[in-house]
């Protein structure tokens with residue numbers, strides 16, 4: 001007997017018919033003798049619908065009072081799903097009980113719309129499990145220290161599920177979704193993309209932060225911190241497939257000790273169209289200048305990603321960086337108002353039509369020439385690289401958005417990701 005957490009995404013919970021199928025699947029696991037905790041998302045489209053209603057009526061999205069109510073509204077999507085799923089489980093002849101985040105409780109900080117889980121009280125859930133019940137807990141929401149309902153950011157149910165699994169020391173957390181695992185890249189862009197049977201936690205973390213949408217990045221951070229065994233798999237297989245087969249399907253996130261059947265140098269290609277590039281031209285090249293430019297941007301709570309500073313000519317240099325595309329206009333305003341006059345930069349230039357393409361793989365630690373192969377591949381396609389950033393296990397380039405698909409396809413091929421992986425080489 002194991003303690004298992006299942007997480008079901010919005011599409012998996014998309015209709016009463018789908019919810020019944022989820023209940024049948026969970027019942028199969030419970031009847032096999034496992035203790036089951038289930039964390040569902042809102043029904044697909046529901047959170048968008050709720051947020052749109054709120055935005056129609058909301059005057060100002062930046063006051064804490066408004067954000068509090070936005071979370072109060074958004075959290076109801078998951079409230080409905082847990083109740084429906086518990087009813088469907090009861091109809092399968094199981095004992096089942098649903099809880100909202102505040103009933104568990106799942107404690108968070110007060111950062112409405114992007115709260116972080118601080119702790120989870122496991123007593124109530126443990127008592128229910130011991131009494132033979134299936135426990136259904138809302139994803140996406142929690143309770144702040146003052147007793148207000150919070151939400152964890154879009155896609156936050158993944159994080160709820162992993163946090164619950166960590167708190168309960170679950171044997172495995174299975175993330176059921178509408179794709180059947182983690183792919184070498186998005187199959188909508190590269191039809192030859194392959195499902196990985198395993199991916200290391202660090203690679204998954206990079207893939208999630210570089211734009212792969214399979215898991216919310218915080219859920220991966222949580223899994224790493226608490227070493228939660230995590231598997232991404234499809235909820236669209238027939239619910240009654242043999243449990244052993246299901247338990248082996250999808251993609252397993254591994255930790256380095258349990259290394260690695262599938263040791264390719266590059267595990268996957270990620271891409272992200274959500275950034276914009278800004279250049280500050282003709283800044284004096286002297287100590288403190290990076291801080292003078294980026295300090296006010298950071299103070300405005302804007303995340304800075306790739307940064308590049310050119311060599312100087314005649315004591316002047318150019319300084320470029322990327323920010324989330326949604327913050328592009330605001331960043332330009334900050335620079336115009338606070339930075340340009342203060343440092344006497346000649347010019348500001350912005351380009352929102354860029355994308356970042358990254359190759360990711362822990363094999364890059366021990367293989368040389370991986371980045372240069374990336375650059376060669378792009379040059380053979382005539383794609384100009386505007387910026388580069390690297391870490392131990394990834395290389396990212398910023399290029400013109402219009403070449404994104406071409407770049408991803410060419411890199412996928414160049415790193416042999418089109419072919420089934422071979423054993424360690």
Ligand code: ASP
Nearest residue numbers: 041047140154155156157
């Ligand atoms: N329902 C929330 C959202 O749509 C959380 C989730 O689905 O993970 O973002």
Ligand code: MG
Nearest residue numbers: 009155158214
């Ligand atoms: Mg999701």
